[in-house]
Amino acid sequence: xxxxxxxxxQLIRVLGERGLQVIxxxxxxxxxVYDEIDSxxxxxxxxxxxxxxxxxxLHRRDDEARFGYVVGPHSWKRFxxxxxxVLWRAERGDGTFRLIDDRxxxxxxxxxxxxxxxxxxxxxxxxxxxxxxxxxxxxRERRDAAFVVAVNCGEPGGTCFCVSMDTGPQATxxxxxxxxxxxxxxxxxxxxESGSDAGVExxxxxxxxxxxxxxxxxxxxxxxxxxxxxxxxLETAGLQQLLEENPEHPRWDHVAERCLACTNCTLVCPTCxxxxxxxxxxxxxxxxxxxxxxxxxxxxxxxxxxGGSVRSTTRARYRQxxxxxxxxxxxxxxxxxCVGCGRCITWCPVGIDITEEAAAIRADVLPTAEKVEVx
Amino acid sequence: xxxxxxxxxxxxxxxxxxxxLTLLDCEDELLDVAGALDIAYFLEAxxxxxxxxxxxxxxxxxxxxxxDVERIREVRRSSRRLVTIGACATSGGIQAxxxxxxxxxxxxxxxxxxxxxxxxxxxxAIADHVPVDFELRGCPIDKFQLLDVISAYLLGRxxxxxxxSVCVECKLRGNVCVTVAHGIPCLGPxxxxxxxxxxxxxxxxxxxxxxxxESPNTASLTERLRELSMPDDDIVCMFRTFNAYAESxxxxxxxxxxxxxxxxxxxYPARPEERHDAQASRESHDEGRRSGxxxx
Ligand code: SF4
Ligand code: SF4
Ligand code: SF4
Numbered sequence: 009x010x011x012x013x014x015x016x017x018q019l020i021r022v023l024g025e026r027g028l029q030v031i032x033x034x035x036x037x038x039x040x041v042y043d044e045i046d047s048x049x050x051x052x053x054x055x056x057x058x059x060x061x062x063x064x065x066l067h068r069r070d071d072e073a074r075f076g077y078v079v080g081p082h083s084w085k086r087f088x089x090x091x092x093x094v095l096w097r098a099e100r101g102d103g104t105f106r107l108i109d110d111r112x113x114x115x116x117x118x119x120x121x122x123x124x125x126x127x128x129x130x131x132x133x134x135x136x137x138x139x140x141x142x143x144x145x146x147x148r149e150r151r152d153a154a155f156v157v158a159v160n161c162g163e164p165g166g167t168c169f170c171v172s173m174d175t176g177p178q179a180t181x182x183x184x185x186x187x188x189x190x191x192x193x194x195x196x197x198x199x200x201e202s203g204s205d206a207g208v209e210x211x212x213x214x215x216x217x218x219x220x221x222x223x224x225x226x227x228x229x230x231x232x233x234x235x236x237x238x239x240x241x242l243e244t245a246g247l248q249q250l251l252e253e254n255p256e257h258p259r260w261d262h263v264a265e266r267c268l269a270c271t272n273c274t275l276v277c278p279t280c281x282x283x284x285x286x287x288x289x290x291x292x293x294x295x296x297x298x299x300x301x302x303x304x305x306x307x308x309x310x311x312x313x314x315g316g317s318v319r320s321t322t323r324a325r326y327r328q329x330x331x332x333x334x335x336x337x338x339x340x341x342x343x344x345x346c347v348g349c350g351r352c353i354t355w356c357p358v359g360i361d362i363t364e365e366a367a368a369i370r371a372d373v374l375p376t377a378e379k380v381e382v383x
Numbered sequence: 384x385x386x387x388x389x390x391x392x393x394x395x396x397x398x399x400x401x402x403x404l405t406l407l408d409c410e411d412e413l414l415d416v417a418g419a420l421d422i423a424y425f426l427e428a429x430x431x432x433x434x435x436x437x438x439x440x441x442x443x444x445x446x447x448x449x450x451d452v453e454r455i456r457e458v459r460r461s462s463r464r465l466v467t468i469g470a471c472a473t474s475g476g477i478q479a480x481x482x483x484x485x486x487x488x489x490x491x492x493x494x495x496x497x498x499x500x501x502x503x504x505x506x507x508a509i510a511d512h513v514p515v516d517f518e519l520r521g522c523p524i525d526k527f528q529l530l531d532v533i534s535a536y537l538l539g540r541x542x543x544x545x546x547x548s549v550c551v552e553c554k555l556r557g558n559v560c561v562t563v564a565h566g567i568p569c570l571g572p573x574x575x576x577x578x579x580x581x582x583x584x585x586x587x588x589x590x591x592x593x594x595x596x597e598s599p600n601t602a603s604l605t606e607r608l609r610e611l612s613m614p615d616d617d618i619v620c621m622f623r624t625f626n627a628y629a630e631s632x633x634x635x636x637x638x639x640x641x642x643x644x645x646x647x648x649x650x651y652p653a654r655p656e657e658r659h660d661a662q663a664s665r666e667s668h669d670e671g672r673r674s675g676x677x678x679x
Contacts, residue, residue, distance in 0.1 A: 036559065037558075037586065038559070038565065039559040064560075064563050081557075081563075091556075266600075267600065270548045270571070271547065272550050288543055289534050289535075289540070290412075291530060293538050301555065308547070308598060322598060354563065
C-alpha cells in the first residue's frame with residue numbers, strides 16, 4: 009500500500025487505538041532518541057544526523073523527510089530489556105518473609121521506525137533471553153506483545169556497516185509492517201508492506217493507494233543507493249579465527265591506551281545483554297528489593313570473583329568485549345554479536361572504532377609462533 | 384531496645400558541613416535512622432553528646448591542622464567502624480588546592496593577622512592518616528547512597544556503591560552524551576558514579592564531584608579535551624576542583640602542567656601500620672577493588 013504524509017499519521021493513530029504505546033524516533037537534546045510519540049509530527053521531520061567516531065550532530069535537511077537519519081544513542085533493548093527491572097520485593101514480618109506482588113501490567117509497545125540492523129539485534133537478543141532453560145519473563149511478555157513497524161534505510165550514517173554484517177539496509181524479516189520512504193521532487197510517499205497477520209490487519213484499517221510499478225522501482229533504488237553508501241566496512245572472512253588466535257596482539261595495548269573503560273560502547277550496543285543484580289534494603293530492614301540493572305564487561309565489578317577482578321586491565325576488558333562480539337559469540341549463539349549499527353563507534357567518547365581495531369589486527373598478524381592461547 | 388541499638392557518631396573536620404546536612408536532609412528516612420541507631424554524637428544536630436566508643440562513625444572533612452591530626456586518631460580509637468563521607472574526607476576537598484601552592488601566602492592575603500593561624504601546608508584525606516573502613520564519595524554525598532551505606536551496615540550486607548564511571552548512570556537514564564552530541568567537555572568517563580549523572584542530565588559536562596572512578600584513564604580523556612579545543616590550563620583546572628588531590632586527578636593535572644605539586648606526602652606521617660593500611664585502601668580505591676568495604 010502507498011501512504012502519503014497524512015497516511016503515516018493515520019498509521020500511528022491506528023496503532024494507538026489498538027491499545028499500543030507507540031515508541032518511535034523523536035528529537036530530544038539535539039539527538040534522535042526513542043520515546044513515546046503521539047503523532048507523525050513527533051518524528052524528526054526534516055532532520056539528518058552526521059556521525060563519526062565520538063561525534064554526533066543533527067542538521068536540518070532541505071526536505072521534509074520523516075526517516076532521513078539513522079540510529080541514535082538509544083536502542084529498542086531499552087524497552088525489551090529495561091536499564092533497571094525490579095525482580096522482586098519482600099517485606100519482613102514477625103519472623104516471616106512475604107513477597108510483595110506488585111508486577112505491573114505488561115507493557116504493550118508498537119516499535120515504530122525499526123531499522124534492519126535493529127531487527128537483527130532483536131533476533132539476537134531473542135536467542136539470548138529466550139532460547140535457554142530459563143527464558144526471561146519480562147522480555148518474553150514485552151516481545152510477544154510488541155508490534156514492529158520497520159523502515160528501510162535510504163541514507164546510511166557515517167558509522168554504519170550493516171552490509172558487511174549482512175544485516176541491512178533492507179529489512180527482510182521480523183516485522184509486522186515495513187515502510188520505505190519515497191521522496192523526490194515529485195512525490196512524498198511511504199510504501200508499506202505487511203510481514204505478519206497483525207500487519208495485514210493494521211493495513212486494512214488504513215486508507216492508501218495501490219502500489220504502482222513506479223513506486224516499486226523507486227523503493228528498489230532507495231536500497232541500491234543505501235548499499236553503496238555505507239560509512240564503514242568490516243571484513244568478516246576468517247574474523248573469528250583471526251581474533252581467537254591473536255589475544256596477545258600489540259594492538260590490544262594500543263587500544264587500551266585510548267579506551268576509558270567507560271562502558272558507553274556496551275550500553276548503546278543493541279545486542280549487549282549483561283546485567284548486574286543489586287539487593288537493597290531500607291534502613292529499618294523491613295523491606296528488601298532485588299533489582300537487575302544493565303552492567304558492562306568494562307566495569308571492574310563485572311568480573312569480580314573472590315580476591316579481585318579477573319579482567320583488571322582495560323586491555324583485557326576491551327579484548328574480551330571485541331572478541332566476544334565478533335568471534336566467540338558465534339560459538340555461543342550461532343551468529344556474530346555485531347549487527348553493524350555503528351553505535352559503539354559514534355558514542356565512544358574517544359571515538360574507538362571496532363572496524364578499525366579489527367582491520368589493524370588483520371593488517372599486522374603476529375607470526376604463528378608468537379600467538380598465545382588465552383587462559 | 385535502646386541499649387541494643389548501635390551508636391552513631393558524626394564528626395567534622397575541615398569542611399563546609401554539606402555532607403552532614405545530607406544526613407539531616409533525609410527527612411522522611413531520618414526517623415528510621417534515629418530508630419535504628421542511637422545518635423550519640425552529632426553536633427550539627429544536637430548539643431547533647433554521649434561518650435564513646437561508637438559503633439559507627441561518619442567522618443566529614445579533611446585534615447588541615449596539627450590538631451586535626453591528633454583528633455582523627457582519637458576518633459579512630461573510639462570508633463568500631465569508620466566511614467568517611469564526602470570529597471574533603473576522601474580526597475582532601477577543594478581546600479587541597481593549597482597543596483599546589485603556598486598556604487602561607489594565602490593566609491597572608493586573607494587574614495589580617497596570619498600569625499594566629501595554625502595550619503598545615505596541606506589538606507589531606509582521612510585515609511592518609513588512619514585506616515578507613517569505607518569511603519563514600521561526592522561533593523556533597525548523595526542522600527540515597529548514604530542511606531544505603533547505613534542500611535548495609537545495619538544488616539551486615541555490602542553497600543551498593545559501584546565504582547564505575549558516571550557514563551553508566553548517563554546511559555541508564557537515557558541521556559544523550561554531551562561530549563559526543565554537543566562537544567561539551569565532560570569528566571564523566573573518569574569520574575566515580577553516585578550522583579545519577581546529574582550535570583549531563585541538564586546538558587552540562589560532569590565536574591568530577593565524586594572523584595576518580597575505578598580505572599580512570601585521565602591521559603586519554605585529556606587528549607579528547609584537547610581535541611575539543613580546551614586549553615591545557617583549563618584542563619588542569621577541570622581536574623583540580625573538589626577532588627584535586629585524589630591520586631589520579633592530581634597526576635592528570637601534573638602531567639599536563641609538567642610540574643609536581645609542592646607537597647606530595649602528608650606532613651605528619653601516620654603510624655607505620657596505619658599508613659600502610661591507609662595507603663592500601665586508597666590505592667585499592669583508584670584501582671577500583673570494591674571500595675574498602677571489607678573492614679580496615
Ligand atoms: S558492536 Fe557496535 S556496531 Fe556492532 S551491534 Fe554493537 S554497537 Fe552496533
Ligand atoms: S571503547 Fe570507547 S565507549 Fe567503549 S569503554 Fe572504551 S572508551 Fe568507553
Ligand atoms: S555526558 Fe559525560 S558522563 Fe554522560 S556519557 Fe557522555 S561523557 Fe559520559
